[in-house]
Amino acid sequence: MRIATWNVNSVRARRRHLLDWLGRPDAPDIVLLQELKTEEAAFPAMEVRAAGYHALVVGQKGYNGVAILSRAPAVERLRALPGDEADNQARYVEAECGGLIVACVYCPNGNPVGSAKFAYKLAWMDRLARHAETLFATERPVVIGGDWNICPTAEDAWDEKAMAADALCQPESRAAWRRLIWAGWTDSWRALNPPPARGYTYWDYQGGAWAQDHGLRIDALVLSPVAAERLAAAGVDRAPRALDGASDHTPVWCELDDAA
């Protein structure tokens, strides 16, 4: 079972890239998408279906938006992250699929540091950590994947000094990530690629970042213990980032062996 996550930065602008990628022979069984930037009604569900995938979409006009694509139908569990009824940003969807619990996250960016947006980022990550505890307690195979908007360590940034003022690299942001790791969750790519390996997943549109490989690793598939026991491979697919009109993120994937 192959699972991937990809922040497409507008599913309408990336429709052709997405459909081409879903049509490749090694395309994943489950794909988590972020930053759809559209309402569910404008999601290209028919074309995605023709490519072989069911789609569970939580959309929003202009901003955010997440989806779970799957070859087998997914059964929806949650369309929002618990813990704040007033939060209407489309950043979370969770489903039962292929014997797994799968959660797709678009964590808040939080820039600039010290703003209300940074406070929202930390509050959202606190809600995620608390919800992750309930998922962990199921003792089921669980995958939480998406754009975390956190660069976990200095090894995950092209230049720690250049990123020092960014919300993605703040100590509080990294502490929110480590809270999950200390609780027993596995960062799938990093588990198989220990430092000094680099696996950037995002390159800014500005400053020729892609051409110079000035990237960050901020997209990840995080596994509960029984899922991590099945982890067979993980990788970053850099090809879509090299295309004309690319998203600023590229897909990350992991392979889980069949359940014993």
Next chain:
DNA sequence: ATGGTTGTTCCACAA
């Protein structure tokens, strides 16, 4: 210290 780029929406904002 600023400007560099992309997407969506509206004449900015978010990333």
